[in-house]
Amino acid sequence: MPSLKDLRNRIASVKATQKITKAMQMVAAAKLRRAQSAAEAARPYAQRMAAVLGNLASGITVGPETPRLLAGTGSDQVHLLVVCTAERGLCGAFNSSISRLARDHANRLMAEGKTVKIICVGKKGYDILRRQFGQQIIELIDLRSVRQIGFEQGEQIAQKVLNLFDQGAFDVATLFYSQFRSVISQIPTAQQIVPAQIESGAGTTDAVYDYEPDEGEILATLLPRNLTVQIFRALLENAASEQGARMSAMDNATRNAGEMIKKQTMTYNRSRQAMITKELIEIISGAEAL
Amino acid sequence: MATFTFELVSPERVLFSGAVDAVVLPAVEGDMTVLAGHAPMMTSLKTGFLVVTSDPGNGKRILIRGGFADINQNGLTVLAERALPEQELTQEILDHEILTAEMHYDATTDLAAKHAAEAAIAQLREAKAALNY
Numbered sequence: 535m536p537s538l539k540d541l542r543n544r545i546a547s548v549k550a551t552q553k554i555t556k557a558m559q560m561v562a563a564a565k566l567r568r569a570q571s572a573a574e575a576a577r578p579y580a581q582r583m584a585a586v587l588g589n590l591a592s593g594i595t596v597g598p599e600t601p602r603l604l605a606g607t608g609s610d611q612v613h614l615l616v617v618c619t620a621e622r623g624l625c626g627a628f629n630s631s632i633s634r635l636a637r638d639h640a641n642r643l644m645a646e647g648k649t650v651k652i653i654c655v656g657k658k659g660y661d662i663l664r665r666q667f668g669q670q671i672i673e674l675i676d677l678r679s680v681r682q683i684g685f686e687q688g689e690q691i692a693q694k695v696l697n698l699f700d701q702g703a704f705d706v707a708t709l710f711y712s713q714f715r716s717v718i719s720q721i722p723t724a725q726q727i728v729p730a731q732i733e734s735g736a737g738t739t740d741a742v743y744d745y746e747p748d749e750g751e752i753l754a755t756l757l758p759r760n761l762t763v764q765i766f767r768a769l770l771e772n773a774a775s776e777q778g779a780r781m782s783a784m785d786n787a788t789r790n791a792g793e794m795i796k797k798q799t800m801t802y803n804r805s806r807q808a809m810i811t812k813e814l815i816e817i818i819s820g821a822e823a824l
Numbered sequence: 825m826a827t828f829t830f831e832l833v834s835p836e837r838v839l840f841s842g843a844v845d846a847v848v849l850p851a852v853e854g855d856m857t858v859l860a861g862h863a864p865m866m867t868s869l870k871t872g873f874l875v876v877t878s879d880p881g882n883g884k885r886i887l888i889r890g891g892f893a894d895i896n897q898n899g900l901t902v903l904a905e906r907a908l909p910e911q912e913l914t915q916e917i918l919d920h921e922i923l924t925a926e927m928h929y930d931a932t933t934d935l936a937a938k939h940a941a942e943a944a945i946a947q948l949r950e951a952k953a954a955l956n957y
Contacts, residue, residue, distance in 0.1 A: 576836060576837075578833050742864065
Protein backbone atom coordinates (compact mmCIF):
# COMPACT_ATOMS: atom_id res chain seq x y z
CA MET A 535 0.00 0.00 0.00
CA PRO A 536 1.68 3.23 -1.09
CA SER A 537 1.73 6.07 1.41
CA LEU A 538 -0.30 9.23 0.91
CA LYS A 539 2.82 11.16 -0.04
CA ASP A 540 3.67 8.60 -2.73
CA LEU A 541 0.19 8.90 -4.16
CA ARG A 542 0.37 12.69 -4.16
CA ASN A 543 3.70 12.58 -5.99
CA ARG A 544 2.36 10.15 -8.52
CA ILE A 545 -0.67 12.33 -9.27
CA ALA A 546 1.56 15.38 -9.64
CA SER A 547 3.81 13.61 -12.14
CA VAL A 548 0.90 12.36 -14.25
CA LYS A 549 -0.50 15.89 -14.25
CA ALA A 550 2.81 17.22 -15.51
CA THR A 551 2.86 14.61 -18.28
CA GLN A 552 -0.68 15.51 -19.24
CA LYS A 553 0.32 19.15 -19.58
CA ILE A 554 3.13 18.20 -21.93
CA THR A 555 0.97 15.96 -24.13
CA LYS A 556 -1.72 18.62 -24.24
CA ALA A 557 0.80 21.22 -25.36
CA MET A 558 2.20 18.85 -27.99
CA GLN A 559 -1.27 18.20 -29.29
CA MET A 560 -1.93 21.89 -29.72
CA VAL A 561 1.41 22.50 -31.41
CA ALA A 562 0.71 19.59 -33.76
CA ALA A 563 -2.73 21.02 -34.56
CA ALA A 564 -1.22 24.38 -35.48
CA LYS A 565 1.50 22.76 -37.57
CA LEU A 566 -1.01 20.45 -39.21
CA ARG A 567 -2.98 23.38 -40.53
CA ARG A 568 0.12 24.81 -42.16
CA ALA A 569 1.28 21.45 -43.52
CA GLN A 570 -2.16 20.65 -44.85
CA SER A 571 -2.51 23.90 -46.75
CA ALA A 572 1.00 23.43 -48.19
CA ALA A 573 0.06 19.93 -49.33
CA GLU A 574 -3.16 21.21 -50.88
CA ALA A 575 -1.40 24.11 -52.62
CA ALA A 576 1.04 21.68 -54.22
CA ARG A 577 -1.66 19.42 -55.57
CA PRO A 578 -2.61 21.39 -58.74
CA TYR A 579 0.96 21.34 -60.02
CA ALA A 580 1.24 17.59 -59.60
CA GLN A 581 -2.14 17.08 -61.28
CA ARG A 582 -1.31 19.30 -64.27
CA MET A 583 2.06 17.62 -64.56
CA ALA A 584 0.39 14.22 -64.69
CA ALA A 585 -2.06 15.47 -67.31
CA VAL A 586 0.67 16.99 -69.50
CA LEU A 587 2.78 13.87 -69.17
CA GLY A 588 -0.21 11.70 -69.98
CA ASN A 589 -0.87 13.78 -73.11
CA LEU A 590 2.72 13.50 -74.17
CA ALA A 591 3.20 9.84 -73.41
CA SER A 592 0.01 8.76 -75.14
CA GLY A 593 1.46 10.01 -78.43
CA ILE A 594 4.70 8.11 -78.04
CA THR A 595 5.37 4.50 -78.84
CA VAL A 596 7.90 2.82 -76.60
CA GLY A 597 11.03 2.13 -78.57
CA PRO A 598 14.78 2.19 -78.12
CA GLU A 599 14.66 5.98 -78.39
CA THR A 600 12.30 6.37 -75.43
CA PRO A 601 13.95 7.84 -72.32
CA ARG A 602 14.82 5.12 -69.84
CA LEU A 603 12.98 6.92 -67.05
CA LEU A 604 9.78 6.06 -68.89
CA ALA A 605 10.61 2.78 -70.54
CA GLY A 606 12.76 1.31 -67.76
CA THR A 607 16.08 -0.44 -68.11
CA GLY A 608 14.51 -3.64 -69.33
CA SER A 609 15.31 -5.50 -66.14
CA ASP A 610 14.02 -5.46 -62.58
CA GLN A 611 16.93 -6.98 -60.73
CA VAL A 612 17.94 -4.07 -58.52
CA HIS A 613 15.27 -2.22 -56.55
CA LEU A 614 15.67 1.11 -54.83
CA LEU A 615 13.33 1.93 -51.97
CA VAL A 616 13.02 5.55 -50.94
CA VAL A 617 11.48 5.46 -47.49
CA CYS A 618 10.16 8.80 -46.21
CA THR A 619 9.45 9.01 -42.51
CA ALA A 620 9.49 11.67 -39.82
CA GLU A 621 12.46 13.07 -37.95
CA ARG A 622 10.72 12.84 -34.62
CA GLY A 623 8.80 10.21 -32.73
CA LEU A 624 5.75 10.45 -30.50
CA CYS A 625 3.38 10.33 -33.42
CA GLY A 626 1.62 7.03 -32.90
CA ALA A 627 2.13 4.33 -35.49
CA PHE A 628 3.14 6.80 -38.20
CA ASN A 629 6.80 5.86 -38.55
CA SER A 630 6.37 2.18 -37.83
CA SER A 631 3.56 1.67 -40.35
CA ILE A 632 5.58 3.22 -43.20
CA SER A 633 8.62 1.21 -42.15
CA ARG A 634 6.57 -1.97 -41.94
CA LEU A 635 5.28 -1.47 -45.47
CA ALA A 636 8.82 -0.89 -46.72
CA ARG A 637 10.14 -3.87 -44.79
CA ASP A 638 7.50 -6.23 -46.14
CA HIS A 639 8.23 -4.99 -49.64
CA ALA A 640 11.97 -5.45 -49.18
CA ASN A 641 11.55 -8.92 -47.69
CA ARG A 642 9.35 -9.99 -50.57
CA LEU A 643 11.85 -8.72 -53.14
CA MET A 644 14.76 -10.36 -51.38
CA ALA A 645 12.88 -13.66 -51.21
CA GLU A 646 12.55 -13.41 -54.98
CA GLY A 647 16.30 -13.06 -55.22
CA LYS A 648 16.35 -9.37 -56.14
CA THR A 649 18.84 -6.86 -54.85
CA VAL A 650 17.44 -4.16 -52.59
CA LYS A 651 18.91 -0.74 -51.88
CA ILE A 652 17.34 1.70 -49.47
CA ILE A 653 17.48 5.47 -49.13
CA CYS A 654 16.02 6.71 -45.86
CA VAL A 655 14.54 10.17 -45.68
CA GLY A 656 14.04 10.95 -42.03
CA LYS A 657 15.86 9.57 -39.05
CA LYS A 658 13.06 7.52 -37.51
CA GLY A 659 12.67 5.20 -40.46
CA TYR A 660 16.41 4.76 -40.54
CA ASP A 661 16.43 3.76 -36.87
CA ILE A 662 13.76 1.14 -37.48
CA LEU A 663 15.10 -0.28 -40.74
CA ARG A 664 18.76 -0.22 -39.71
CA ARG A 665 18.32 -3.26 -37.49
CA GLN A 666 17.29 -5.52 -40.33
CA PHE A 667 18.65 -3.82 -43.43
CA GLY A 668 21.89 -2.26 -42.21
CA GLN A 669 23.66 -3.60 -45.30
CA GLN A 670 21.08 -2.36 -47.78
CA ILE A 671 20.75 1.24 -46.60
CA ILE A 672 22.91 3.36 -48.86
CA GLU A 673 21.99 6.78 -47.60
CA LEU A 674 20.23 8.71 -44.87
CA ILE A 675 18.83 12.08 -45.83
CA ASP A 676 18.34 14.25 -42.81
CA LEU A 677 15.69 16.94 -42.98
CA ARG A 678 15.82 17.86 -39.31
CA SER A 679 17.20 21.33 -39.94
CA VAL A 680 14.43 22.07 -42.46
CA ARG A 681 11.55 24.00 -40.95
CA GLN A 682 9.23 24.25 -43.91
CA ILE A 683 9.64 21.73 -46.71
CA GLY A 684 10.28 23.54 -49.97
CA PHE A 685 10.72 22.43 -53.51
CA GLU A 686 14.51 22.43 -53.01
CA GLN A 687 14.33 19.44 -50.69
CA GLY A 688 12.38 17.51 -53.29
CA GLU A 689 14.91 18.54 -55.92
CA GLN A 690 17.80 17.48 -53.75
CA ILE A 691 16.42 13.98 -53.18
CA ALA A 692 15.33 13.60 -56.81
CA GLN A 693 18.82 14.60 -57.94
CA LYS A 694 20.32 11.83 -55.82
CA VAL A 695 17.88 9.29 -57.23
CA LEU A 696 18.56 10.46 -60.80
CA ASN A 697 22.33 10.30 -60.33
CA LEU A 698 22.02 6.74 -59.07
CA PHE A 699 19.82 5.88 -62.03
CA ASP A 700 22.27 7.38 -64.51
CA GLN A 701 25.03 5.33 -62.95
CA GLY A 702 22.85 2.26 -63.46
CA ALA A 703 22.70 1.60 -59.73
CA PHE A 704 19.09 0.40 -59.84
CA ASP A 705 16.31 -0.60 -62.23
CA VAL A 706 13.12 0.13 -60.33
CA ALA A 707 12.52 2.78 -57.66
CA THR A 708 9.63 2.81 -55.24
CA LEU A 709 8.69 5.66 -52.95
CA PHE A 710 7.23 4.96 -49.51
CA TYR A 711 5.28 7.65 -47.71
CA SER A 712 2.06 8.21 -45.87
CA GLN A 713 -0.85 9.68 -47.70
CA PHE A 714 -2.86 12.20 -45.75
CA ARG A 715 -6.57 11.45 -45.65
CA SER A 716 -7.65 13.06 -42.42
CA VAL A 717 -6.40 13.62 -38.90
CA ILE A 718 -7.31 10.09 -37.90
CA SER A 719 -6.50 8.33 -41.14
CA GLN A 720 -3.11 8.30 -42.85
CA ILE A 721 -2.47 5.63 -45.40
CA PRO A 722 1.04 4.22 -45.86
CA THR A 723 1.59 4.12 -49.60
CA ALA A 724 4.10 2.57 -51.96
CA GLN A 725 4.44 4.35 -55.28
CA GLN A 726 6.65 3.33 -58.15
CA ILE A 727 8.52 6.36 -59.48
CA VAL A 728 11.05 4.79 -61.86
CA PRO A 729 10.09 3.81 -64.51
CA ALA A 730 7.39 6.47 -64.40
CA GLN A 731 3.81 5.31 -64.00
CA ILE A 732 1.66 7.34 -66.31
CA GLU A 733 -2.07 7.52 -66.04
CA SER A 734 -3.08 7.46 -69.64
CA GLY A 735 -6.35 8.83 -70.86
CA ALA A 736 -6.47 11.43 -68.09
CA GLY A 737 -6.57 14.44 -70.36
CA THR A 738 -5.91 12.98 -73.76
CA THR A 739 -7.00 15.12 -76.64
CA ASP A 740 -7.28 14.26 -80.28
CA ALA A 741 -5.67 17.53 -81.27
CA VAL A 742 -2.33 17.37 -83.00
CA TYR A 743 0.27 19.05 -80.87
CA ASP A 744 3.15 21.19 -81.98
CA TYR A 745 6.28 20.62 -79.98
CA GLU A 746 8.99 23.11 -79.35
CA PRO A 747 11.79 21.91 -79.24
CA ASP A 748 10.81 18.36 -80.25
CA GLU A 749 8.73 15.76 -78.50
CA GLY A 750 11.60 13.60 -77.28
CA GLU A 751 13.49 16.53 -75.84
CA ILE A 752 10.46 17.79 -73.94
CA LEU A 753 9.80 14.33 -72.58
CA ALA A 754 13.45 13.99 -71.56
CA THR A 755 13.28 17.15 -69.44
CA LEU A 756 9.75 16.55 -68.23
CA LEU A 757 10.43 13.10 -66.77
CA PRO A 758 13.11 14.11 -64.25
CA ARG A 759 10.95 17.04 -63.25
CA ASN A 760 8.01 14.72 -62.75
CA LEU A 761 10.16 12.65 -60.42
CA THR A 762 10.99 15.76 -58.40
CA VAL A 763 7.33 16.70 -58.21
CA GLN A 764 6.34 13.23 -57.03
CA ILE A 765 8.96 13.27 -54.30
CA PHE A 766 8.06 16.81 -53.27
CA ARG A 767 4.41 15.84 -53.05
CA ALA A 768 5.28 12.77 -50.97
CA LEU A 769 7.28 14.93 -48.57
CA LEU A 770 4.41 17.34 -48.13
CA GLU A 771 1.84 14.58 -47.68
CA ASN A 772 4.17 13.01 -45.17
CA ALA A 773 4.56 16.24 -43.22
CA ALA A 774 0.79 16.65 -42.98
CA SER A 775 0.33 12.99 -42.02
CA GLU A 776 2.99 13.22 -39.35
CA GLN A 777 1.31 16.15 -37.68
CA GLY A 778 -2.09 14.48 -37.98
CA ALA A 779 -0.78 11.28 -36.44
CA ARG A 780 0.94 13.18 -33.67
CA MET A 781 -2.19 15.17 -32.95
CA SER A 782 -4.36 12.10 -32.51
CA ALA A 783 -1.66 10.24 -30.56
CA MET A 784 -1.26 13.15 -28.17
CA ASP A 785 -5.01 13.51 -27.86
CA ASN A 786 -5.16 9.87 -26.77
CA ALA A 787 -2.30 10.35 -24.35
CA THR A 788 -3.98 13.37 -22.79
CA ARG A 789 -7.19 11.43 -22.35
CA ASN A 790 -5.39 8.46 -20.81
CA ALA A 791 -3.55 10.75 -18.41
CA GLY A 792 -6.88 12.26 -17.39
CA GLU A 793 -8.27 8.82 -16.63
CA MET A 794 -5.21 7.88 -14.64
CA ILE A 795 -5.45 11.06 -12.60
CA LYS A 796 -9.08 10.33 -11.84
CA LYS A 797 -8.31 6.79 -10.69
CA GLN A 798 -5.38 7.82 -8.54
CA THR A 799 -7.24 10.71 -6.96
CA MET A 800 -9.93 8.22 -6.00
CA THR A 801 -7.38 5.88 -4.38
CA TYR A 802 -5.77 8.85 -2.66
CA ASN A 803 -9.06 10.06 -1.19
CA ARG A 804 -10.05 6.56 -0.11
CA SER A 805 -6.83 5.92 1.73
CA ARG A 806 -6.95 9.38 3.29
CA GLN A 807 -10.45 8.69 4.63
CA ALA A 808 -9.43 5.23 5.80
CA MET A 809 -6.59 6.80 7.74
CA ILE A 810 -8.89 9.35 9.41
CA THR A 811 -11.37 6.63 10.31
CA LYS A 812 -8.57 4.54 11.75
CA GLU A 813 -7.33 7.43 13.86
CA LEU A 814 -10.86 8.17 15.12
CA ILE A 815 -11.36 4.53 16.11
CA GLU A 816 -8.09 4.62 17.98
CA ILE A 817 -9.09 7.77 19.89
CA ILE A 818 -12.60 6.49 20.69
CA SER A 819 -11.46 3.08 21.80
CA GLY A 820 -8.79 4.79 23.92
CA ALA A 821 -11.42 6.97 25.56
CA GLU A 822 -13.69 3.99 26.19
CA ALA A 823 -10.89 2.09 27.88
CA LEU A 824 -10.53 4.77 30.51
CA MET B 825 -11.14 40.76 -77.59
CA ALA B 826 -11.61 37.03 -77.17
CA THR B 827 -10.30 35.63 -73.94
CA PHE B 828 -9.00 32.23 -72.95
CA THR B 829 -8.25 30.45 -69.69
CA PHE B 830 -4.76 30.81 -68.37
CA GLU B 831 -3.29 29.02 -65.39
CA LEU B 832 0.11 29.56 -63.89
CA VAL B 833 1.17 27.00 -61.33
CA SER B 834 4.43 26.64 -59.48
CA PRO B 835 5.19 23.59 -57.33
CA GLU B 836 4.22 25.47 -54.19
CA ARG B 837 1.03 27.19 -55.29
CA VAL B 838 -1.29 28.39 -58.03
CA LEU B 839 -0.19 31.91 -58.97
CA PHE B 840 -2.78 32.85 -61.53
CA SER B 841 -5.98 31.36 -62.78
CA GLY B 842 -8.57 33.08 -64.91
CA ALA B 843 -9.54 34.50 -68.27
CA VAL B 844 -6.97 36.62 -70.07
CA ASP B 845 -6.52 38.33 -73.45
CA ALA B 846 -2.92 37.50 -74.17
CA VAL B 847 0.12 35.91 -72.57
CA VAL B 848 3.71 36.38 -73.67
CA LEU B 849 5.80 33.32 -72.91
CA PRO B 850 9.60 33.16 -72.67
CA ALA B 851 9.80 29.98 -74.78
CA VAL B 852 13.16 28.30 -75.35
CA GLU B 853 13.16 29.15 -79.03
CA GLY B 854 12.17 32.76 -78.55
CA ASP B 855 9.39 34.71 -76.88
CA MET B 856 5.92 33.98 -78.16
CA THR B 857 2.51 35.47 -77.61
CA VAL B 858 -0.47 33.23 -77.02
CA LEU B 859 -3.90 34.50 -77.99
CA ALA B 860 -7.29 32.83 -77.88
CA GLY B 861 -7.61 29.99 -80.36
CA HIS B 862 -3.90 29.21 -80.52
CA ALA B 863 -2.99 25.89 -82.12
CA PRO B 864 -2.30 23.10 -79.58
CA MET B 865 1.34 23.16 -78.66
CA MET B 866 3.76 22.29 -75.96
CA THR B 867 6.96 24.12 -75.28
CA SER B 868 9.72 24.38 -72.72
CA LEU B 869 10.31 27.74 -71.10
CA LYS B 870 13.54 29.46 -70.20
CA THR B 871 14.24 32.13 -67.63
CA GLY B 872 12.48 35.38 -68.36
CA PHE B 873 9.39 37.47 -67.87
CA LEU B 874 5.97 36.08 -68.61
CA VAL B 875 3.54 38.89 -69.39
CA VAL B 876 -0.17 38.45 -68.76
CA THR B 877 -2.64 40.90 -70.29
CA SER B 878 -6.15 40.64 -68.97
CA ASP B 879 -7.39 43.96 -70.27
CA PRO B 880 -5.61 46.16 -72.83
CA GLY B 881 -2.78 48.24 -71.47
CA ASN B 882 -2.81 46.39 -68.18
CA GLY B 883 -0.04 43.84 -68.14
CA LYS B 884 1.37 41.85 -65.27
CA ARG B 885 4.93 40.61 -65.33
CA ILE B 886 6.00 37.42 -63.63
CA LEU B 887 9.56 36.16 -63.58
CA ILE B 888 9.78 32.51 -64.60
CA ARG B 889 12.72 30.22 -63.98
CA GLY B 890 12.20 27.42 -66.47
CA GLY B 891 9.15 25.28 -66.92
CA PHE B 892 6.59 24.14 -69.44
CA ALA B 893 3.64 25.57 -71.29
CA ASP B 894 0.81 23.44 -72.55
CA ILE B 895 -1.59 25.07 -74.98
CA ASN B 896 -4.72 23.16 -75.91
CA GLN B 897 -8.35 23.89 -76.63
CA ASN B 898 -9.02 24.32 -72.91
CA GLY B 899 -6.55 27.15 -72.64
CA LEU B 900 -2.99 27.65 -71.55
CA THR B 901 -1.34 25.97 -68.59
CA VAL B 902 2.13 27.02 -67.50
CA LEU B 903 4.03 24.77 -65.14
CA ALA B 904 6.81 26.97 -63.84
CA GLU B 905 9.71 25.54 -61.91
CA ARG B 906 9.85 28.78 -60.00
CA ALA B 907 7.70 31.86 -60.48
CA LEU B 908 8.06 35.27 -58.86
CA PRO B 909 5.45 37.99 -59.50
CA GLU B 910 6.93 41.42 -60.13
CA GLN B 911 5.56 42.92 -56.94
CA GLU B 912 7.22 40.20 -54.86
CA LEU B 913 10.59 40.68 -56.53
CA THR B 914 13.26 42.48 -54.61
CA GLN B 915 16.87 43.13 -55.37
CA GLU B 916 17.95 40.55 -52.79
CA ILE B 917 15.85 37.80 -54.36
CA LEU B 918 17.22 38.60 -57.81
CA ASP B 919 20.78 38.72 -56.56
CA HIS B 920 20.26 35.41 -54.83
CA GLU B 921 18.82 33.89 -58.02
CA ILE B 922 21.79 35.17 -60.03
CA LEU B 923 24.18 33.76 -57.48
CA THR B 924 22.55 30.31 -57.58
CA ALA B 925 22.60 30.36 -61.37
CA GLU B 926 26.28 31.29 -61.36
CA MET B 927 27.06 28.55 -58.90
CA HIS B 928 25.16 26.15 -61.12
CA TYR B 929 27.22 27.36 -64.07
CA ASP B 930 30.47 26.73 -62.22
CA ALA B 931 29.35 23.36 -60.93
CA THR B 932 28.38 21.72 -64.20
CA THR B 933 30.78 20.36 -66.77
CA ASP B 934 28.05 19.42 -69.23
CA LEU B 935 28.19 21.80 -72.18
CA ALA B 936 24.43 22.04 -72.71
CA ALA B 937 23.80 22.70 -69.02
CA LYS B 938 26.53 25.35 -69.05
CA HIS B 939 24.86 27.09 -71.99
CA ALA B 940 21.49 26.96 -70.25
CA ALA B 941 22.94 28.39 -67.05
CA GLU B 942 24.71 31.11 -68.99
CA ALA B 943 21.47 32.08 -70.72
CA ALA B 944 19.67 32.08 -67.37
CA ILE B 945 22.26 34.42 -65.86
CA ALA B 946 21.95 36.78 -68.82
CA GLN B 947 18.16 36.74 -68.51
CA LEU B 948 18.29 37.44 -64.81
CA ARG B 949 20.71 40.34 -65.33
CA GLU B 950 18.35 41.69 -67.96
CA ALA B 951 15.43 41.35 -65.56
CA LYS B 952 17.42 43.22 -62.96
CA ALA B 953 18.10 46.01 -65.43
CA ALA B 954 14.45 46.11 -66.50
CA LEU B 955 13.37 46.63 -62.93
CA ASN B 956 15.95 49.41 -62.41
CA TYR B 957 17.81 47.80 -59.57
